[in-house]
Amino acid sequence: MPNKTENEYLIKALKAFKRKVVIISPDFKIISINTDPDLILKHDVTGRLCYQALYDRTSHCDNCPALKVMETKQPAMVDRINTPNQGKVLCLYSYPILSGDNIDALVIFDFDFPSIEGLEVKLKRSNAFLRNLILSSVDAVLASDMNGKILIFNDAAAEISGYDVEEALNNINIRDIYPGDGAREIMKKLRSNEHGGKGKLKSYIVDVKGKNGDNIPISLNAAIVYEEEREVATIGFFHDMRETFKMKKELENAQIQILQSEKMASLGKLAAGVAHQLNNPLSSITLFTQLVLEEYKLEEGARNDLMRIYKESQRCRDTVKELLEFARQTRQEMRPHDINSAILRTLFLLENQTLFHNIEIEKELSSSLPEIFGDIQQLNHLFMNVILNAADAMEGKGTLSIKSYRPPQSNSIIIEISDTGPGIPQNVLPHIFEPFFTTKEEGKGTGLGLSLVYSIIDNHKGKIYAKSRAGKGTTFFIELPAANPDNGDTAIE
Ligand SMILES: Nc1ncnc2c1ncn2[C@@H]1O[C@H](COP(=O)(O)OP(=O)(O)OP(=O)(O)O)[C@@H](O)[C@H]1O
Numbered sequence: 001m002p003n004k005t006e007n008e009y010l011i012k013a014l015k016a017f018k019r020k021v022v023i024i025s026p027d028f029k030i031i032s033i034n035t036d037p038d039l040i041l042k043h044d045v046t047g048r049l050c051y052q053a054l055y056d057r058t059s060h061c062d063n064c065p066a067l068k069v070m071e072t073k074q075p076a077m078v079d080r081i082n083t084p085n086q087g088k089v090l091c092l093y094s095y096p097i098l099s100g101d102n103i104d105a106l107v108i109f110d111f112d113f114p115s116i117e118g119l120e121v122k123l124k125r126s127n128a129f130l131r132n133l134i135l136s137s138v139d140a141v142l143a144s145d146m147n148g149k150i151l152i153f154n155d156a157a158a159e160i161s162g163y164d165v166e167e168a169l170n171n172i173n174i175r176d177i178y179p180g181d182g183a184r185e186i187m188k189k190l191r192s193n194e195h196g197g198k199g200k201l202k203s204y205i206v207d208v209k210g211k212n213g214d215n216i217p218i219s220l221n222a223a224i225v226y227e228e229e230r231e232v233a234t235i236g237f238f239h240d241m242r243e244t245f246k247m248k249k250e251l252e253n254a255q256i257q258i259l260q261s262e263k264m265a266s267l268g269k270l271a272a273g274v275a276h277q278l279n280n281p282l283s284s285i286t287l288f289t290q291l292v293l294e295e296y297k298l299e300e301g302a303r304n305d306l307m308r309i310y311k312e313s314q315r316c317r318d319t320v321k322e323l324l325e326f327a328r329q330t331r332q333e334m335r336p337h338d339i340n341s342a343i344l345r346t347l348f349l350l351e352n353q354t355l356f357h358n359i360e361i362e363k364e365l366s367s368s369l370p371e372i373f374g375d376i377q378q379l380n381h382l383f384m385n386v387i388l389n390a391a392d393a394m395e396g397k398g399t400l401s402i403k404s405y406r407p408p409q410s411n412s413i414i415i416e417i418s419d420t421g422p423g424i425p426q427n428v429l430p431h432i433f434e435p436f437f438t439t440k441e442e443g444k445g446t447g448l449g450l451s452l453v454y455s456i457i458d459n460h461k462g463k464i465y466a467k468s469r470a471g472k473g474t475t476f477f478i479e480l481p482a483a484n485p486d487n488g489d490t491a492i493e
């Protein structure tokens with residue numbers, strides 16, 4: 001038991017304490033109160049109900065810490081933020097004075113923990129800020145504990161994966177997000193030192209499995225979260241790569257097409273150069289043969305031979321002329337053209353090639369076609385590629401049929417190019433316009449022909465498709481818009 005002096009000092013200490021200290025009985029009557037300088041009490045309040053004397057209330061306060069103490073017989077602290085100030089000091093902390101199991105009295109403090117309270121608010125604010133940061137991230141953010149339970153799953157993660165946030169937090173495991181053994185693989189990489197340091201994984205391209213089963217390519221930056229060396233969670237930032245990959249593919253296609261047309265253009269230049277060189281000697285040959293025929297009286301045999309030379313050299317000149325026309329320009333120039341001439345020119349250049357010797361060519365070209373607004377060089381390449389494919393497919397033997405017509409009431413013309421080759425199997429047909437798709441053996445085809453054809457048709461606002469049945473040959477249908485439809489000029493630009 002403290003002696004008298006100790007008791008006196010205890011009382012003095014309580015009175016000198018700068019915070020409110022109230023001692024109440026279990027029925028809320030004030031037994032004692034210190035003289036808090038801020039608590040200006042006009043009358044002696046001992047013996048009165050605390051809520052009445054201090055707060056002018058008719059019943060006890062809702063957030064009274066003494067109530068909690070009475071329930072638990074343990075010290076209790078209430079939340080300052082949720083405690084209405086009521087214009088007076090606050091009752092924040094209470095502990096019981098017990099006698100055996102019974103509460104004799106309760107001590108109540110206006111106990112301010114300034115540092116803790118400040119920290120709590122700061123912590124709450126910074127937690128809210130971090131939460132916001134994560135939730136509003138454009139990239140998906142996913143965190144999981146070491147059992148794979150998902151702890152954080154933001155809206156971007158929901159958008160990529162197709163799972164909604166609630167579903168992800170409650171029903172799925174991180175292992176469900178990656179196809180196959182993906183999650184384990186990632187943990188292995190995270191634990192190794194080789195992917196950005198221990199516990200880290202940087203810009204790792206991997207697939208995630210969407211809710212609908214689709215695999216979605218992402219770039220993953222991930223880390224293990226440690227608490228004193230112990231792994232407690234993993235966090236991953238996903239960047240959706242679908243759009244990037246799509247753009248990359250489009251760029252590759254465009255590059256392929258540029259390469260192909262550059263190749264064609266340089267071939268064209270070469271052909272044009274050779275044709276020019278041949279043109280002059282050929283003109284001389286025809287001219288001088290003509291002169292000999294006219295100026296000398298020759299016997300029948302010699303005349304016939306010379307006539308043959310004359311005719312063949314004229315044929316050569318025609319070929320050279322067509323070749324020059326075929327390779328005439330390298331820059332795109334859109335203007336009206338007779339599509340039949342483009343078809344005939346290509347056939348003229350091809351039909352004397354060995355590949356075509358045993359191919360019968362049937363032409364059914366409508367004589368009343370409107371002109372096509374287009375680039376003649378591209379149109380030449382278009383027919384050249386489709387006809388060469390047909391001849392390749394028939395391995396030099398069969399019938400090539402070319403039809404051109406304008407369907408009734410249509411402002412387009414159709415060109416049908418059919419062969420009697422082996423046809424295109426159904427599983428191959430959807431791929432024939434893809435760049436680098438070829439069924440030809442190495443060295444025989446690059447697989448670029450039809451992809452170029454496709455882009456030429458696209459450039460001319462037309463359509464192309466193939467119909468084929470295995471063993472029954474193939475027909476390519478090419479539809480091109482007329483340069484001058486019936487009424488007025490709606491030529492494409
Ligand atoms: N008339 C056809 N009959 C059968 N298969 C065809 C026919 N035309 C195209 N194909 C198929 O389409 C594929 C792609 O044709 P494409 O012209 O793009 O490339 P390629 O002819 O193989 O090579 P390249 O034209 O670059 O030399 C061919 O490999 C072939 O399998």
Ligand SMILES: [Mg+2]
Pocket residue numbers: 385388389445448449450
């Ligand atoms: Mg081809």
